[in-house]
Amino acid sequence: MAEYEVVHSKSPVFYPIYERKADLKHQTHYCPGCGHGVVHKLIAETIADLDLQDRTIFVSPVGCSVFAYYYFDVGNVQAAHGRASAVATALKRACPESIVIAYQGDGDLAAIGTAEIVHAANRGENITVFFINNAIYGMTGGQMAPTTLVGQTTTTTPWGRRPVNEGYPLRVCELLATLEAPVYIERVALSDNKNIMRARRAIRKAIELQRDGAGFSLVEILSPCPTIWKMTPTEARDWVAENMIRNFPLGVFRDRRLAMPGNGGPPQRSVAEVLGLTSPSLGTEAPAAATPTDTREWKMKIAGFGGQGVLLLGQILAEMGMREGKEVSWLPSYGPEMRSGSAHCHVCLSSQRIGSPLIEHPNVLVAMNEISLRKFAPSVTPGGLILYNRRTVPADLGVSNVRLLPIPAAELADQLGAAKVGNIVMLGALLELTGALSFATAEAVLQATVKNPDLLALDLRALQAGRDWARQLPREVR
Amino acid sequence: MRQLCKGNVAVIQGAVLAGCRAYYGYPITPASEIAEAAAFYLPQVGGVFLQAESEVAAINMVYGAAAAGQRVMTASSGPGISLMQEGLSYLAGAELPCVVVDVVRGGPGLGNIAPEQSDYFALVKGGGHGNYRNLVLAPASVQEMADLTMLAFELADRYRNPAVVLTDGFIGQMMEPLELHARITSPPEKPWAVRGTAATRKNLITSIHLEPDALEAHVRKLEAKYREAQEREPRHELYLAEDAEVLLVGYGIVSRVLRSAAEQAREQGLRVGLFRPITLWPFPVQALREAARDVRAVLVVEMSTGQMVEDVRLALREQAPVHFYSRVGGNVPLAEEVSARIFEWVETAVR
Numbered sequence: 001m002a003e004y005e006v007v008h009s010k011s012p013v014f015y016p017i018y019e020r021k022a023d024l025k026h027q028t029h030y031c032p033g034c035g036h037g038v039v040h041k042l043i044a045e046t047i048a049d050l051d052l053q054d055r056t057i058f059v060s061p062v063g064c065s066v067f068a069y070y071y072f073d074v075g076n077v078q079a080a081h082g083r084a085s086a087v088a089t090a091l092k093r094a095c096p097e098s099i100v101i102a103y104q105g106d107g108d109l110a111a112i113g114t115a116e117i118v119h120a121a122n123r124g125e126n127i128t129v130f131f132i133n134n135a136i137y138g139m140t141g142g143q144m145a146p147t148t149l150v151g152q153t154t155t156t157t158p159w160g161r162r163p164v165n166e167g168y169p170l171r172v173c174e175l176l177a178t179l180e181a182p183v184y185i186e187r188v189a190l191s192d193n194k195n196i197m198r199a200r201r202a203i204r205k206a207i208e209l210q211r212d213g214a215g216f217s218l219v220e221i222l223s224p225c226p227t228i229w230k231m232t233p234t235e236a237r238d239w240v241a242e243n244m245i246r247n248f249p250l251g252v253f254r255d256r257r258l259a260m261p262g263n264g265g266p267p268q269r270s271v272a273e274v275l276g277l278t279s280p281s282l283g284t285e286a287p288a289a290a291t292p293t294d295t296r297e298w299k300m301k302i303a304g305f306g307g308q309g310v311l312l313l314g315q316i317l318a319e320m321g322m323r324e325g326k327e328v329s330w331l332p333s334y335g336p337e338m339r340s341g342s343a344h345c346h347v348c349l350s351s352q353r354i355g356s357p358l359i360e361h362p363n364v365l366v367a368m369n370e371i372s373l374r375k376f377a378p379s380v381t382p383g384g385l386i387l388y389n390r391r392t393v394p395a396d397l398g399v400s401n402v403r404l405l406p407i408p409a410a411e412l413a414d415q416l417g418a419a420k421v422g423n424i425v426m427l428g429a430l431l432e433l434t435g436a437l438s439f440a441t442a443e444a445v446l447q448a449t450v451k452n453p454d455l456l457a458l459d460l461r462a463l464q465a466g467r468d469w470a471r472q473l474p475r476e477v478r
Numbered sequence: 479m480r481q482l483c484k485g486n487v488a489v490i491q492g493a494v495l496a497g498c499r500a501y502y503g504y505p506i507t508p509a510s511e512i513a514e515a516a517a518f519y520l521p522q523v524g525g526v527f528l529q530a531e532s533e534v535a536a537i538n539m540v541y542g543a544a545a546a547g548q549r550v551m552t553a554s555s556g557p558g559i560s561l562m563q564e565g566l567s568y569l570a571g572a573e574l575p576c577v578v579v580d581v582v583r584g585g586p587g588l589g590n591i592a593p594e595q596s597d598y599f600a601l602v603k604g605g606g607h608g609n610y611r612n613l614v615l616a617p618a619s620v621q622e623m624a625d626l627t628m629l630a631f632e633l634a635d636r637y638r639n640p641a642v643v644l645t646d647g648f649i650g651q652m653m654e655p656l657e658l659h660a661r662i663t664s665p666p667e668k669p670w671a672v673r674g675t676a677a678t679r680k681n682l683i684t685s686i687h688l689e690p691d692a693l694e695a696h697v698r699k700l701e702a703k704y705r706e707a708q709e710r711e712p713r714h715e716l717y718l719a720e721d722a723e724v725l726l727v728g729y730g731i732v733s734r735v736l737r738s739a740a741e742q743a744r745e746q747g748l749r750v751g752l753f754r755p756i757t758l759w760p761f762p763v764q765a766l767r768e769a770a771r772d773v774r775a776v777l778v779v780e781m782s783t784g785q786m787v788e789d790v791r792l793a794l795r796e797q798a799p800v801h802f803y804s805r806v807g808g809n810v811p812l813a814e815e816v817s818a819r820i821f822e823w824v825e826t827a828v829r
Contacts, residue, residue, distance in 0.1 A: 053679070054674070054675060054676040054679050055674045055675070056674060057672055057673075057674045059542075066686060067686075069682050069684065073679070073680075074679060075672035075673065075674055075675075075678055075679055075681055076672065076681070076682045076683070076684070077542070077545045077672050077682075077683045077684075078572070078682075078683065078684035078685065078686060079538065079541070079542075080538060080541070080564060080565065080568045083534070083535070083538035083541070083565075086530070086534075086535040086536075086538035086539050086541075086542065087538050087539070087541050087542035087545070088542060089528070089539055089542060090500065090502060090526075090528075090538075090539040090540070090541070090542030090543040090545075090546070090548075090550070091542040091543070091545060091546050091672070091674075093500070093526045093528070093543070094500065094526070094542070094543050094546035094547070094548045094673075095546050095673045095674045095675075097674060098673065098674020098675075099674060100674070115531050115532060115534070115535065116531070116534075116535050116538070118531075119530075119531040119535065265521050266521050266522045267522070268522065268523070268524055269522050269523065270523070271494055271495065271523050271662050272662065274494065274519055274522050274523055275491055275494060275495065275519075275658055276479070276481070277479075277658060315482065315653065318482055318653060318654075319482045322480055322482055322655045327655075328482070328654065328655060329652060329653070329654050330482070330652060330653040330654070331648060331651070331652040331653075332651055332652070334507075334508060334591070334647070334651045353737075354654075354734070355734050355735065355736075355737035355738030355741065355813065356731075356734045356735040356737070356738045356810075356812075356813055357648070357652055357654075357731075357734060358648070358731075358735065358810050358812070360812045360813075360814065
């Protein structure tokens, strides 16, 4: 008669009944001798010991452990193949008080999810990753894993893994240990009881570190897969000891506390404050609303080189129009065209809702360079206005039925001391020649948007210079 | 208060008002200002902004945040949306609400960064694997970029399903007045979420149903949800449509062009109206049938080689002849171009 009593019990972190298969309510779906069962048990016991059951969120991967949620009585989230550490990242950030465990196999973590694990580790996400390495794809029936050993036969390496074709087994702990942020990285093995006890300590430490807010931890567990390896459970355990450990040395690859700089972040404000919903409207103080009888529709195209303030001039006009109670739209050219040196934008000002913001036929064209003038002048509507950034217009420019006025905006701006305000000189001329919007609004917009007082003074002088230049033009060309 | 605002920025202003407190994304032209605005606004109101390592990671982070019950979003453009399709399928399968904005650019492949409407199939018809639908909204102005983003959060939560704001490079890049209504909403309670608390411990977020009967039941449940959305959620806008002989159909930036085209055609004596779908899924089938009841012809205009036009034809069947006109590659049809096309067809029909 035995002198001890065998007690069958399991961690309270496991469900009492496993609902997955009606006839197997007390068994997992894992094969005899599979490492998952052992690791599940070690994790469950740790969660119970540390009293973290309510706080735990378990992220299960794609692979044999996809059904971990049938066993763990904790919050469960099942992730797409390879993405457990990305999913875990957002869960933890949404619920900083939770304990987020990402549980991933070798295919999941080290093949399809390589980017996600490297970056979660590199960001120092305060999560715990358990990485089950059994050197094979178990669930899909024995294909090569990134950790398959050199020479190991799998269904997709029928002549054994050949580095010349498949490369070498990926060593995840060593890889991640090159990063700054991880606080704890250890590789353990389920090869014998002593190593299982070491695995138990590593699992506990990794979860404790997360509980204490320390940062990213990962435990790689070399784990037997007897069924796919076509071995008995004992043979498989020995294979871990004899072959896997030789290729994947056990040990602690990182164990340090790290103070990550830059915790501060911006000051917290209310939504209303951040979106400016409470501040007094700048618009309500805008002077001189346009007369309601002004129903002219302005379709303006402003074009030139990048750096000439073409897009900004358009934005100022749109802002002014809005302040004067008009419907407005501003549409830029964007992207590589902008970067390669030329830019243009379309500005519509109307008393009606604006249809297409895209202007094919402007009634005002501001051409800040000759290329733009030649490109867009033919599209200006009859009776339209073209302002050209020069003293003279090219003699061979064959446009008719439009007013083409040379306004040496850049030159005037240069005289004021800064060529960059050429766009504002042009604004002054444009307002004087069209009467589309009021000077008072222009000044108000500049005052509201230009914070540097010297630059503001310069802008206001530029506005006046453009206006003066336009005023001295002979009446017959105006 | 009205402020001059870029479409892409308006998306985030609407999202903040709607209670969105998490953004995970990856930069891409012409959608990057959405990420930049999220990076500016969200951390100030206690939210999370994270630039992910890829769109694949980003959409799976969205999955994680949605699983935790947060109002969460991401944004991208064509190539990035292609990478997010697997994640969208998982989100729909796991019944997780989120908002995804696609500022469509020219494709296929790298295409270009100019506006197109060529992602309609990819998002309205699915794109990811399996039996699921996205709820898809199509803004046509900067104001709607904010308003429809807010609506997208509501619909996503109502149906526990991804909601997509399908827009284009022009609406994203343009500036117009934006008026935010100080109606700050907080997300509904989500008792199904997994938050690492005693109350949510029994919860499970998953999309796997291994037994055929179980998966069929799940897919039927999703189907019923989509049927309800088809009954309740179609939205559209009409312009000059009551007496129209010719009905133009277009969404997003194209609908703006068509407004101008309808006005121009009327000036030339032809009664032209506009039907603008606001929801692309569910497609406003009934409303379109009614609007097209007395017209001589329907003209669908798209910046694609013909995607939404299939839904128009399905809706109208033999009710009216459906013509199609398109520009692609970043070219936007001009109002003049469209109205010329209308007159061509009308003359042909008379002859």
